[in-house]
Amino acid sequence: MSPRDTDRLHLLEDAVLNHSTAFGEEERSRLGLRGLLPFAVETLDQQVRRAYAAYGDQPTDLARHINLRALQDNNETLFYRLLRDHVEEMLPIVYTPTVAEACRHFSQIYRRPRGLFVAYPDREHLTEILRNRPHRDVDVIVVTDGQRILGIGDQGIGGMGIPIGKLSLYTALGGIDPARTLPIVLDVGTDNADLLDDPMYLGWRHPRIDDAEYHAFIEQFVTAVEAELPGTLLQWEDFATPHALPILERYRDRLLTFNDDIQGTAAVAMAALTAGCRASGTKLTEQRVVMLGAGSAGVGVCEQIVRAMTAAGLSEQAARERIHVVDIRGLLTEDRTDLDPAQRRLAQPADAVPSTTAGPAGLADVVAAVRPTALVGLSTATGAFTEQIVRTMHAHCDRPVIMPLSNPTSRSEAAPQDLLDWTDGRALIATGSPFPQARYGGREVPVAQCNNVYIFPGIGLAVTAVRATRVTDAMMTAAAEAVAESVDTHAQVPSLLPERAHLADTATAVARAVARAAVTDGVAPHLSDEEIDDAVRATRWRAEYLHHHAQA
Ligand SMILES: O=C([O-])CC(=O)C(=O)O
Numbered sequence: 243m244s245p246r247d248t249d250r251l252h253l254l255e256d257a258v259l260n261h262s263t264a265f266g267e268e269e270r271s272r273l274g275l276r277g278l279l280p281f282a283v284e285t286l287d288q289q290v291r292r293a294y295a296a297y298g299d300q301p302t303d304l305a306r307h308i309n310l311r312a313l314q315d316n317n318e319t320l321f322y323r324l325l326r327d328h329v330e331e332m333l334p335i336v337y338t339p340t341v342a343e344a345c346r347h348f349s350q351i352y353r354r355p356r357g358l359f360v361a362y363p364d365r366e367h368l369t370e371i372l373r374n375r376p377h378r379d380v381d382v383i384v385v386t387d388g389q390r391i392l393g394i395g396d397q398g399i400g401g402m403g404i405p406i407g408k409l410s411l412y413t414a415l416g417g418i419d420p421a422r423t424l425p426i427v428l429d430v431g432t433d434n435a436d437l438l439d440d441p442m443y444l445g446w447r448h449p450r451i452d453d454a455e456y457h458a459f460i461e462q463f464v465t466a467v468e469a470e471l472p473g474t475l476l477q478w479e480d481f482a483t484p485h486a487l488p489i490l491e492r493y494r495d496r497l498l499t500f501n502d503d504i505q506g507t508a509a510v511a512m513a514a515l516t517a518g519c520r521a522s523g524t525k526l527t528e529q530r531v532v533m534l535g536a537g538s539a540g541v542g543v544c545e546q547i548v549r550a551m552t553a554a555g556l557s558e559q560a561a562r563e564r565i566h567v568v569d570i571r572g573l574l575t576e577d578r579t580d581l582d583p584a585q586r587r588l589a590q591p592a593d594a595v596p597s598t599t600a601g602p603a604g605l606a607d608v609v610a611a612v613r614p615t616a617l618v619g620l621s622t623a624t625g626a627f628t629e630q631i632v633r634t635m636h637a638h639c640d641r642p643v644i645m646p647l648s649n650p651t652s653r654s655e656a657a658p659q660d661l662l663d664w665t666d667g668r669a670l671i672a673t674g675s676p677f678p679q680a681r682y683g684g685r686e687v688p689v690a691q692c693n694n695v696y697i698f699p700g701i702g703l704a705v706t707a708v709r710a711t712r713v714t715d716a717m718m719t720a721a722a723e724a725v726a727e728s729v730d731t732h733a734q735v736p737s738l739l740p741e742r743a744h745l746a747d748t749a750t751a752v753a754r755a756v757a758r759a760a761v762t763d764g765v766a767p768h769l770s771d772e773e774i775d776d777a778v779r780a781t782r783w784r785a786e787y788l789h790h791h792a793q794a
Pocket residue numbers: 338391392393480502503649693694
């Protein structure tokens with residue numbers, strides 16, 4: 243083919259450039275596309291209707307996911323317009339929970355390349371791989387190593403579904419130009435026996451590397467990103483806890499980076515708790531919080547609450563006294579020898595709560611003694627918030643905030659309907675996973691779904707708009723406050739998070755607040771509030787066809 247042929251076919255093959263049936267007569271003639279498309283010329287709206295009908299014909303959620311992914315790989319403008327017009331319906335298909343199925347079946351449903359596969363055996367070629375990226379300029383990278391995908395564990399390179407899905411939301415909700423996003427999977431092997439035995443598995447068929455080898459590879463990767471894509475936001479997603487925390491600590495002061503599962507989840511839980519305080523007319527500094535679960539997410543939420551309480555005037559010690567963490571063995575106490583340093587910071591004195599059993603005090607003991615106003619679960623312990631525990635809590639607190647945040651639905655610490663029934667409809671509830679509509683006293687009660695999707699699109703928009711160089715704690719706290727402020731707590735039956743239909747507006751509110759915090763923290767150039775709002779507005783990419791100027 244001549245270079246000219248490559249160019250013109252490129253327009254139909256490149257999902258960023260392709261307008262497919264919306265190429266008009268003049269364009270078809272000028273760009274050499276006449277006869278390559280059916281005769282009819284459609285508007286974007288007509289294309290959306292056609293695509294929506296095809297989507298509606300799919301028999302299962304996974305088939306709907308595959309259908310949308312194919313559209314994304316063919317015509318990104320159309321994909322994002324369709325997503326914008328049907329955001330509530332399609333979010334669970336593009337992203338959680340259906341994306342879990344897509345990760346599980348990644349090798350079977352693999353169609354076209356997207357993003358970068360960075361395999362350990364290719365470690366001598368990291369720079370070359372990064373230079374092979376499909377688009378030169380990148381605002382946001384989402385990277386996973388596939389080890390702890392959602393609640394479904396090690397998926398090897400199937401984890402690539404997550405960076406692709408999250409970046410789709412960076413664009414759909416946060417307005418990041420899709421041509422400036424880059425999903426990456428670090429293929430460091432897999433310990434998933436089913437994948438290792440599956441002849442169709444497309445990743446490196448090898449047990450996971452770990453320890454020094456693993457961390458050296460991460461360092462090599464980060465160094466290559468710094469050299470090739472300086473200033474790009476690097477978001478870590480779905481790493482196993484023993485890797486996630488050290489990676490975040492090592493790199494957070496060195497480049498523009500954050501961990502969504504630790505910091506994003508913490509910020510959205512903080513937002514829901516803040517909205518809960520407003521709804522119950524109490525102060526954050528008066529709350530007594532019990533957390534079930536001491537993994538990276540649970541620890542991250544507690545540290546976020548400590549920061550918010552100290553920002554509201556408590557001493558750090560007073561804040562820590564208000565937060566009790568319980569794990570599978572019981573209350574985290576200073577005399578326990580099985581705690582890592584992050585968990586140790588959240589431990590209470592050995593005699594803080596009397597135990598009614600042989601071991602450390604359990605959740606029921608802690609709830610009875612502490613009389614919490616907020617109960618949060620990140621434990622994957624199905625049903626751990628029992629009727630007795632919830633009734634004990636409600637006996638001392640008229641409007642308890644109860645957040646069973648474990649994913650997926652089958653791992654939730656309690657079902658919203660039960661929580662309402664056990665608290666005379668008074669519980670203020672946020673869950674991690676979707677649940678059927680809850681009712682009390684003949685009314686539908688909104689149940690917030692506490693997902694980091696309320697946070698990360700706005701973070702990406704903020705740091706891109708004002709060219710921030712770090713993601714600081716104050717920026718995450720600002721994100722949480724902005725989300726809480728977007729909640730209508732004066733509604734007759736208050737929800738703890740904004741409506742999902744308004745996620746794009748929430749992302750804008752988050753972006754403005756986060757960008758202001760970045761300027762205040764000195765990690766972005768000085769801009770006035772008005773300049774920040776202008777930058778956020780101007781950065782937002784829109785799903786519209788731009789005129790092609792290329793000559794045939
Ligand atoms: O993706 C989601 O829905 C929330 C999340 O980050 C996770 O569970 O790892």
